[in-house]
Amino acid sequence: MLKKQINIAIVGLGTVGKAVLRLIMAQQSNILNRSGIDITIKHLCVRTSPQNMDASIQPLLRDSYEEVLKDPNLDCIVELVGGIDTAFHIIKTAIEQGKHVVTANKALLALRGEELFSLARKNNVCIGFEASCAGGIPIVRSLIDGLLANSIRGIFAILNGTCNYILTQMATQRSSYKHALLRAQKDGVAESDPSLDTSGMDAAHKIAILSSLAFGLKVDFSSIFIKGLENIELVDIQNGEKLGYVLKLVSAAYEVDTGITLWVRPVFLTQTHALSWVHDTFNAISVYGDINGHTLYYGRGAGGNPTASAVVSDIISIAIGTLSAFFQHTRNWQDLNTRIDQIHVRKTAHRFYLRLSVFDTPGVLTRITYILSKQDISIASVLQKEKSEHSFTRSTNIIITTHHTKEESLVQAIKEIDQEDFIQRKTISLAILDEFPEFPPH
């Protein structure tokens, strides 16, 4: 077996940085034995000296990454500071100094990946970013290598463990969104400011990166339709269950008539849908290729160790030389297929679940179904429960599911319905996602 050494610097020692450090220190000889690669940590760049650290790492601590990047023996930097501006500057400087880069920074790659990838190619170095999407699941490699014989037709994924945990808690513990979020924070699964996760933004960063790999698409990030969990109510999860659905925050990028549509939103999945069994903090990515059909990749999408697993596999692949070869050969931001349009979700069709809160007066259902039919929306099921005789209010919920309908028609219908006097509060609508057809009909 060939043996090779790679000298690395780790920049940033948060949860992931510490896990990478621990993994390399503990597994150095195992990794050497397994791959012939000897990973040597030469520098650890931290703003403030970490507490309770092993004495052996003291000599490796540096407070300036600029100095570190001048080391001619350094092969690769591992950027784990997060954020946009500083991280961009670190990676740019490293590339200009001829160093390879490994990063877990999805926000940076989603927003400014194009510049960095192009710069890296010019400087003949590569960027490893397996850790940026779905942590411990080797999905980036599957797209840039294992599925190369395929044109990808669609990706449907659960890419945010925090949101999936919250939804699992709501469904299994019958808790409100607020309580489930508190529980997630208590369990270390959600940040004290959880908005990057719960807004769907984090998942959007990841689907943007995966789409650029899968479709050779230059993603216009601002035109991704993003809807988070913040307004999800337990009652809709429960109503969905009765109808045979599971609510998940799904990220999707798939072919429609004239382009690709990208969105992140809570959707109902049928209970046989391949993503419906993915619970807690797990992630999963369904990929539909034109040749191999449906494949799915499941695992832990976040957390120190799973992310470190991805970071270290990138370091090893850089040392072996394979990542550079893929980087030079496979399309992503470099080869923008400008013929592909991003189609707004409103122009696409889904089935829908509607919950209408109405004052129960005669003719309400007639009026609602009339407005829907004006927009050519066909109703699949209606459920209006009898009110208890002792009920003090005249309000009730009507649950409607529709057949496939273009979302802009539905939005228009809801707008009209919500102006009716009998409407008590804004109508809730959630898309129902069927399993993507594995192969298009002939």
Added chain:
Amino acid sequence: MLKKQINIAIVGLGTVGKAVLRLIMAQQSNILNRSGIDITIKHLCVRTSPQNMDASIQPLLRDSYEEVLKDPNLDCIVELVGGIDTAFHIIKTAIEQGKHVVTANKALLALRGEELFSLARKNNVCIGFEASCAGGIPIVRSLIDGLLANSIRGIFAILNGTCNYILTQMATQRSSYKHALLRAQKDGVAESDPSLDTSGMDAAHKIAILSSLAFGLKVDFSSIFIKGLENIELVDIQNGEKLGYVLKLVSAAYEVDTGITLWVRPVFLTQTHALSWVHDTFNAISVYGDINGHTLYYGRGAGGNPTASAVVSDIISIAIGTLSAFFQHTRNWQDLNTRIDQIHVRKTAHRFYLRLSVFDTPGVLTRITYILSKQDISIASVLQKEKSEHSFTRSTNIIITTHHTKEESLVQAIKEIDQEDFIQRKTISLAILDEFPEFPPH
């Protein structure tokens, strides 16, 4: 993007060979656009000229692979003839002529992979074998690349689509094994002689290959415990369902106390088990790494197109140069970790399902439970249904599930039970598989 040409010869034009040919002819420019690799088919080696073939391929047809392998411009051969002896000779000759090899031949690699891999390394060429395990699922790449930072602790997989289809048919259509097999044959999912699949042998070839990658284990193929589907009865699938279990043919390789145990057998899975939702001809592989925990890979494990997808991704990776680099760097047959022992399944513990067919005489249950307790087997549940008053027979079924017990104890107990006069026919036993612990307890 770098551009490169690779000249290939396809040897064998069965289902997979034809699919590879079709894929390359149809997607040549897409693949070039995606990866910079121009795949050129220089030779098609067939024993008898295929019927209804495109006129354009006539000039490529050859009847002797020996002549083809002398072509100095040939880079890579794709061996798709199957079987052992001829395939071995083709691959050996190709390697000696300095050609890279891509093969889907699991039987050959499971039985004689070690010789071929060692020969390939000596001759500085590589063998691509993504297609040998689980067709369209890039599991070989995940093990040799994406999971490199991990020590693998266990693999649990559904690796035979034919068996999975038969079991899905039995469970959903309430059909006997015989009828489900006929249906599978009618649907083109089972061969006219299905024994390679239904005996578990095909799955054993695949788990042997995956184990050698995951554990660096030199697999003693003859010591893999292999049990097929042939004796499965519908009644046990139905009994299992009532207890909350799904029956699947599972291939496993995992750490036990002092080594690795390898087996292929029908087992009951709890309905929350990650493999329990895998139906029809789909395959799935659960991998448990010490760092990234549980990952799962799902997709089509057989069929022309999915297998061709794997073959072509290997051809592209050989042209890019990545497969050779991995081949030189990552351990498998080359780096035999002789310290790992293969532990016979009889020495390992499972929960078990037993169906005892007894003549219903007084004291039967006492005698059975006494024999089980002598072997230290603890009973988890017992179900003996009341017979109909109109029943003409005195025979009845007793369903017992056990707590974890070493299999050799159970085998001994059943042997003793089956000698009792009240036993009407041999006792059926099936292991019940719990989800593998994602991380070992601290």
